[in-house]
Amino acid sequence: xxxxxxxxxxxxxxxxxxxxxxxxxxxxxxxxxxxxxxxxxxxxxxxxxxxxxxxxxxxxxxxxxxxxxxxxxxxxxxxxxxxxxxxxxxxxxxxxxxxxxxxxxxxxxxxxxxxxxxxxxxxxxxxxxxxxxxxxxxxxxxxxxxxxxxxxxxxxxxxxxxxxxxxxxxxxxxxxxxxxxxxxxxxxxxxxxxxxxxxxxxxxxxxxxxxxxxxxxxxxxxxxxxxxx
Amino acid sequence: xxxxxxxxxxxxxxxxxxxxxxxxxxxxxxxxxxxxxxxxxxxxxxxxxxxxxxxxxxxxxxxxxxxxxxxxxxxxxxxxxxxxxxxxxxxxxxxxxxxxxxxxxxxxxxxxxxxxxxxxxxxxxxxxxxxxxxxxxxxxxxxxxxxxxxxxxxxxxxxxxxxxxxxxxxxxxxxxxxxxxxxxxxxxxxxxxxxxxxxxxxxxxxxxxxxxxxxxxxxxxxxxx
Numbered sequence: 190x191x192x193x194x195x196x197x198x199x200x201x202x203x204x205x206x207x208x209x210x211x212x213x214x215x216x217x218x219x220x221x222x223x224x225x226x227x228x229x230x231x232x233x234x235x236x237x238x239x240x241x242x243x244x245x246x247x248x249x250x251x252x253x254x255x256x257x258x259x260x261x262x263x264x265x266x267x268x269x270x271x272x273x274x275x276x277x278x279x280x281x282x283x284x285x286x287x288x289x290x291x292x293x294x295x296x297x298x299x300x301x302x303x304x305x306x307x308x309x310x311x312x313x314x315x316x317x318x319x320x321x322x323x324x325x326x327x328x329x330x331x332x333x334x335x336x337x338x339x340x341x342x343x344x345x346x347x348x349x350x351x352x353x354x355x356x357x358x359x360x361x362x363x364x365x366x367x368x369x370x371x372x373x374x375x376x377x378x379x380x381x382x383x384x385x386x387x388x389x390x391x392x393x394x395x396x397x398x399x400x401x402x403x404x405x406x407x408x409x410x411x412x413x414x415x416x417x418x
Numbered sequence: 419x420x421x422x423x424x425x426x427x428x429x430x431x432x433x434x435x436x437x438x439x440x441x442x443x444x445x446x447x448x449x450x451x452x453x454x455x456x457x458x459x460x461x462x463x464x465x466x467x468x469x470x471x472x473x474x475x476x477x478x479x480x481x482x483x484x485x486x487x488x489x490x491x492x493x494x495x496x497x498x499x500x501x502x503x504x505x506x507x508x509x510x511x512x513x514x515x516x517x518x519x520x521x522x523x524x525x526x527x528x529x530x531x532x533x534x535x536x537x538x539x540x541x542x543x544x545x546x547x548x549x550x551x552x553x554x555x556x557x558x559x560x561x562x563x564x565x566x567x568x569x570x571x572x573x574x575x576x577x578x579x580x581x582x583x584x585x586x587x588x589x590x591x592x593x594x595x596x597x598x599x600x601x602x603x604x605x606x607x608x609x610x611x612x613x614x615x616x617x618x619x620x621x622x623x624x625x626x627x628x629x630x631x632x633x634x635x636x637x638x639x640x641x642x643x
Contacts (some may be wrong), residue, residue: 219507222530311474342469344476360512367508 208355211351215263216359217367221271223258226374228383229275231290234262234297236281243301247308255303255354260319265296268369285329292332293325294381299336303354306345314350315342316357322363324375327384333377338363422468440619442604446628450596452588454639460541461488461495462637463502467547468512474549475582479626483546488628494637497538505534522592541589542637548582550622559610570610577605580625584633600629 241257269276279285285293299319306312317340324333341360345353374380456462464483466475480499488496503510509525516525526532554577563566580602586595604619 219504221507222509222528222534224529313474340470344474363508363511364513367513370508371514396637417443 209251209351210254210256211354213258213260213355215258215260216362218264218267218271218363221366221370223370224274225274226272226380226383227274228291228380229277229289230269230273230379231277231279231288231293232265232269233281233283233295234265234295235280235286235295235334237260238297241298241301243303243305247305251305253303255301255358257301257358260358260362261296261298264366265294269294270365272370272373276342291384292329292379293329294379295325297321297323301387303357305350313342313344314339314354314357316354316361318358318365322369322373322377324379324382326382332382332383333379335376336367337368339368423623424536440604440606440617441603442619442621442624443620444600444602444624444628446598446600446632448596448598448632448636450593450636452591452593454542454586454588454637456494456541456637459495459539461497461539462542462544463497463499463540464544465499465502465510465515467545468515468517470512471517474548475546476622479550479582479622480546482623482626483544483630483633485635486627491516491577492634492638494634496537496556497540502538502540506531510621519587519592519594522587526592542595543587543589544633545585546582547585548580550578550580550625553577553579556610559608559614561610561614569612570614571612572610574608575605577603578621579603580620581622582625582629582631586633586636596636598629598632600625600632602628 204401215353239259239262241261243255243257244253245255246252266276266278269409275290277288277290279288279290297320299321300317301319302317304315306314317338320337320339322333322337323331324335324336326332341357341362341364343353343356343360460534464480464487466477466480467473484496484498487494508514509528516522526535555574557572557574559570559574560571561570561637582599582600584598586620587593588595602621602625604621604624606619607617
C-alpha cells in the first residue's frame with residue numbers, strides 16, 4: 190500500500206470521527222395487557238413522520254444525524270392495532286369519507302432532542318420526543334390536539350454510542366406508547382366518537398378547511414406519570 | 419526458550435496478584451418487615467426503580483444480581499427483567515411501574531395482569547435503587563512513546579462508591595417484605611515506573627456479590643447468613 194493510500198485512510202478515519210450517523214430500526218412493542226376500544230379508526234401519517242431525520246451539531250463536539258426512518262410509523266401502526274378494534278391506513282391523498290372509520294388519528298413530531306454523556310456529565314444518552322396527536326371526528330372536526338412527551342435513557346457502559354442512543358430512542362417510543370395506552374381515551378375521549386350499534390357504517394369526511402387547527406384548544410396536557418397510584 | 423517463557427510469565431503473575439489487592443470496605447444491612455420464604459415453583463424478578471424518578475441503576479448490575487441469585491444448587495428461579503417487563507407491557511415501564519406497594523392492588527385488577535404474574539410464578543419483585551460513582555481521585559500519570567520505546571511515570575488513584583438499596587415486595591400479600599442495602603467503597607491505585615501497575619478495586623462486583631448473597635438469605639429466610 191503506498192503512502193497516499195495510507196494518508197487517505199487516515200484522513201477518512203479522522204473525518205468519520207467528526208460525525209455520527211445513527212439509523213433507528215423499527216421498534217417492536219409487546220402486545221399490551223389492555224381491553225381494546227371497540228371502534229374503527231383511521232391512521233394518517235404525514236410524509237415527514239414516516240422518514241424523520243434529526244440533525245444536530247453538539248457544540249464543540251460531534252455532528253449527529255439520527256435517522257428515525259419508519260420507526261415512528263411502525264410504532265403507531267402497531268400501537269393503534271393493539272388499542273382499537275379496527276385500524277385503516279389513510280394515505281395523504283386518500284378520502285377518509287369513503288372509509289368505514291369512526292375517527293381519524295393524525296400523529297406528528299413536534300420536537301426531537303437528545304443529550305450525550307458529555308453534555309449531561311453522566312454515562313447515559315437521553316432522548317426526548319414530543320409527539321402531537323390530532324383526533325378528528327366523522328365530520329372532519331378536530332376534537333383533540335394532544336402533545337405527548339416521552340423520555341428514554343440508556344447507559345453507554347456496555348454499548349457503543351450509536352447503540353446506546355438507539356436504545357434511548359426506542360425507550361422513548363415505548364414511553365410514548367405506555368402514556369398513550371394509559372391516557373388516550375381519558376384525554377381525547379375518542380371512544381365517544383364510536384358509531385352507536387345499529388346506526389349504520391361509520392364514515393368520516395375530510396377535515397374542514399374553515400376550522401384551522403390553531404382555533405382549537407388542546408383538549409388536554411400530558412397526563413400524570415403514575416397511572417397506577 | 420524455557421528461561422524466556424519463565425521470564426515473561428513472572429511479571430504477568432505478579433501484576434495479576436497485585437491487581438486483585440486494592441482496598442475495599444463494605445457494609446450490608448437488611449430490615450425485615452414480613453416473613454419470607456419461597457417455594458420450588460415460585461420465582462423472583464429483579465427490577466430497577468424508574469429513571470423517571472432519577473434512578474441510575476446500571477443494567478449490567480441488574481444482570482449481575484440476577485446471575486448471582488440464580489447461581490448454584492440453592493439458586494432461585496429468576497425471571498429476566500426484560501422478559502417480565504415485556505410480558506406485562508405497559509404496566510412495568512419506567513412511567514407506569516408501581517412506585518409503592520399500595521399501588522399493587524389496583525395493578526392486579528387490570529386485565530390479564532394477575533394471570534400473567536401467576537403464570538410466571540412470580541412471588542417477589544426486588545426493586546433496585548442506586549449506582550456506582552467515582553467520588554474522588556487524584557495523582558498524575560503520564561505516558562510517552564518514541565522510536566526507541568515508551569513508558570509511563572507517575573501515580574494515580576481514584577475512589578468508587580457503590581451504594582445500592584433493594585426493596586423486596588411480596589406479591590402473595592401485596593406488601594413489602596423489607597429492604598437490603600449494600601454500601602461498598604473501593605480505592606484503586608496505579609503507580610507507574612515505566613510499566614503501570616494497576617491495583618483495581620472491583621467495587622461494583624463486590625456490591626453485587628454482597629447484595630445478592632444477602633438477598634438470597636433474606637428471601638429464603640436463612641437466619642445464619
